Amino acid sequence: MIKTKALPFRLKKKISKRKLTTEDIIFDTCNYLFMILLIIVMLYPMLNQLAISLNDATDSIRGGIYLWPREFTLQNYQHVLGEAHILQALFISVARTLIGTVISVFCTAMVAYTLSRQEFVLRKPATILFVLTMYFHGGLIPTYLLIRELGLIGSFWVYIIPNIIGVFNLIVIRSFIDGLPNSFIESARIDGAGEFTIFLRIVMPLSLPVLATVSLFVAVWQWNSWFDVFLYNSSHPHLTTLQYELMKILQNTNAALAQRSAVDAFAGSEAQGGNVVTPMSIRATMTIIVSVPIILVYPFLQKYFVKGMTLGGVKE
């Protein structure tokens, strides 16, 4: 590597105040234009879906809705949220996200604590057992058969129990606990605290930052899951989630759109008179409902995510 001595202060100032060259101006202009394009590409699709969801369903068929609804209405939302099975799916989505996150984070942290104890006899073998499963797993069919044998199909717990411990999260939490000063734990032990008390009263509160990060990982994952619903509970309508319901709508419209032109596909619903919703509007409305929780929280949470990613990567 080339070694350079620190520049004298005056010279440094000179550089930063130097006049922009033509190359700089062209480069910066292009870069900023590109960034604006990037922002548009990332945001436009969501805003477009929002506009369609807020626009009158039959009017949307005419097309040409970009960023702003042409005939504003909340009817789509009324219709979607008025459907019993969508409300039920919303309930299941929220329940699996909350219950799944609480159970998973608590149990993962507990195991992470035991694996971080240097003197624990099972520390090495248990760590290896857990980490191996990151690279080695039975695959779709054997897992499906196991879940079936265990009688978890058609049960809410199929969303929670198979996902109690996330190995990546386990490593993230363990490396954080490893970094805590040992003296906290030692002094608590001298005071007569048992392992579980130490975990609950000392390690958990000290690990709040990493537990927040992992909770977010788990919560987003639980909220976004649809495949296990599809695999295990697709014939149990009372246990499906919002993502799964959106997936079904998507598959239906995909099939319709692929076969005929969209106008033909949607014409039927207009002719029925009383029916004011179309697959396109329902899809847009569902898309917004499903993404709103994440879009609302993620700007606040992104720094945790990024931190969690680096934490997991460093020690792995």
Next chain:
Amino acid sequence: MRIEMPTIERNVNKQPISKRKRTGIKEFLYQLKQQKTLLLMCVPFIIWLIIFKYLPIWGWVIAFQDFKPARGIFEQEWVGWEHFKFLFTAPEFYRVLRNTLAMSIINMVLGFVTAISLAILFNEIRNMPFKRVAQTISYMPHFLSWVVAASIVSHALSLEYGIINTVLLKLGIIQEPILWLGVGHYFWGIIGAAEVWKNVGWNAIIYLAAIAMINPQLYEAAEIDGAGRLQRIWYITLPGMKPVIVILLIMNMGYILESGFEPQYLLGNPMNIHYSENLDIFVLRYGISMGNFSLATAAGIFKTVISFIFLFAANHMAKRLGQARLF
């Protein structure tokens, strides 16, 4: 090291004899008793792990059986390599394999190039608030589910309202709207673009971290030597990122048969199935939909074994090159 050895031994000698005598299995049992709370906190989850993660690996035996769901796993008829033979002679399997490899390689190359470029461009922005806004927005799609992403993609590509067709028509690039998802050979490109849209901002984070590690004095020196913006990127930023790029490339080799499942499944339709069906969808279709558990398991085993070989090869390569490695 050698100098330290005697001190350690002396310490051992200083320990009370009663503690030193307890060796081997006795010591182990003593410790087990001492650590029963820790065991209680850990062992139930090890049992969970064995049931949910290791038991399914035993399920691999059904690839060598003619699995009938009504019978138990040991009462099945054994057929040996029959299912593998069927798999490797089926032309459909090679089409599925081709799709998997193609989409995986497209995703990898496209993912690397776009994420690295984006990180460099982010790094060149001097206006910090703007940089932060652009970056935050760039990884928004990463947090949306694939269902939402697929819904957006299929809307953007639709015949009448799709923004892609609208823009291309207005620019005069195409004369008639294209049914993007209805033409098989567009599918790989669509998946590649969707993956980039969803993940480019997120993937750029690690490269930005790598750029942040580069010594800023290198840039100052280059500037004094008269290097322009592009030259600085080419001769300082890119070489500075090289170690990270190399290790990530090697690590990704291990996932060569993981072309993703969700986007292909969600965007696939009967018109593009010849290009959209990959190994995971093949397993799902044969296994769950058609109930041919044995054949699907055989395909799953094939995938895992190949992935494992690649993973170890990649790990070995990383070790040889002196880079950080997977395990």
